[in-house]
Amino acid sequence: MQRLIPTGDAARPVAFTEVPQPVPEPGEALVKVEAFAPNRGETFLLEHPSPGLLPGKDIAGLVVQAAADGSGPDTGTRVVGHPAQGGWAEYAAVPTHSLAVLPDGIDSARAAALPLAGITALRLLATAGSPAGRRILLTGASGGVGHYVTELAVGAGADLTAVTATPARGERLAELGAEVVHDVAEARGPFDVVLESTGGADLPLALSKVRPGGTLVWFGQASRTPVSLDFFRLLDGPERVTIRHFHYAGAPYGPDLSALVRLVDQGRLHPEIGRVTDWGRTAGTLVDLRERRIRGKAVLLVGGGR
Incomplete structure (x- = not known):
């Protein structure tokens, strides 16, 4: 499969590489990524990437392999997820405690714009x-x-x-x-x-x-x-x-994601998305995000997305 990895080059901070498909742990589901949304904080990490950095915390897609321990959504379920890393790829292994099921009315682009910013907002107000x-x-x-x-x-x-x-x-x-x-x-x-x-x-x-x-x-x-x-x-x-x-981090994220999905589905929360484009344009999008040339979230579609 293809994955985006850091280059250390400020002008083109990520590049594609071919890697094996991830093998999920028992409590993880394998998700075919349809869309992901980078965060501005991730652009800072890419300036001087640490060894082994695999960016990608905000994703949406389709479960293609349910968790072996029986937790989480079934195969064929559309989900939004917040893995610790590795989401800028065709497939991602995501802990089931950090997934939420998507209703038909929420597409992958809007869903991918939710996790980090939305979880932060919920927990900050709490x-x-x-x-x-x-x-x-x-x-x-x-x-x-x-x-x-x-x-x-x-x-x-x-x-x-x-x-x-x-x-x-x-x-x-x-x-x-x-x-x-x-x-x-x-x-x-x-x-x-x-x-x-x-x-x-x-x-x-x-x-x-x-x-x-x-x-x-x-x-x-x-x-x-x-x-x-x-x-x-x-x-x-x-x-x-x-x-x-305050720092937002701390799994599980599933309950927060479910709350965000419910708010969007009820018309009470509206993700602001300033750019939706193919993930082949991720490098340029990351530069524009870092330099604040995008208002709202940027979303990258993998394989056409939904």
């Missing part, structure tokens, strides 16, 4: 607490996580302010009901919760906008600039603020 009636500030809101957080939080009754780099990236978030600003300094606090994902100078500024006793959840550093906090400046800011570190 960490922050019920959004209903709360004022929330979301930084770095331009990507997939920002889209899902905005739609879910506003749909649950939050008053959400989203920070995006450009007006074009904020248009969809405004349509979803967010107040959109383009600099953290423009956000009108105080906020009950700040969801901060850019790092650098933005985190201290966002922290200053939290109400006394409020919470800042730090879930990323998209600026790739370390954060520095001045204790004495905090004394002049809001009191008793809690800072929480």
Whole structure:
């Protein structure tokens, strides 16, 4: 079968290679991949790929071999999955605890756009607490996580302010009901919760906008600039603020995926997909994703997809 592997070349970060089809472990199903969606964080890993790196965490396709231990979906079932790696290939072995069954109304392209960003959004909001009636500030809101957080939080009754780099990236978030600003300094606090994902100078500024006793959840550093906090400046800011570190990872992912699929099927969640193309164009798509030339998710179709 064909698989995409890292090259270490920034201009063409992946290339095709021929490899044996994966042999699933007893608790894994073999999935014929129809579509996959790279994440911007994966483009950073490809800059200096570690030995043995096999990218690919967001996939959708068809189970062609059910798990030997009897767990998970049967052969012939359409699924969305979140394997630890190896999804940019014709076939992937996926733990059954990280699969969810797809209804006929959700195609593989939309399904592939769900896993990492959608799981992160669900778990981030669970960490922050019920959004209903709360004022929330979301930084770095331009990507997939920002889209899902905005739609879910506003749909649950939050008053959400989203920070995006450009007006074009904020248009969809405004349509979803967010107040959109383009600099953290423009956000009108105080906020009950700040969801901060850019790092650098933005985190201290966002922290200053939290109400006394409020919470800042730090879930990323998209600026790739370390954060520095001045204790004495905090004394002049809001009191008793809690800072929480958040990382989405931790299997099983199946329940989260099932919840996301259900929300999409009910018309309550709408993946924003900025590009759908053949996986022969993965290398160029990864460069465009890294350089923020794609609004929303990028989805690559394997063998025509569905």
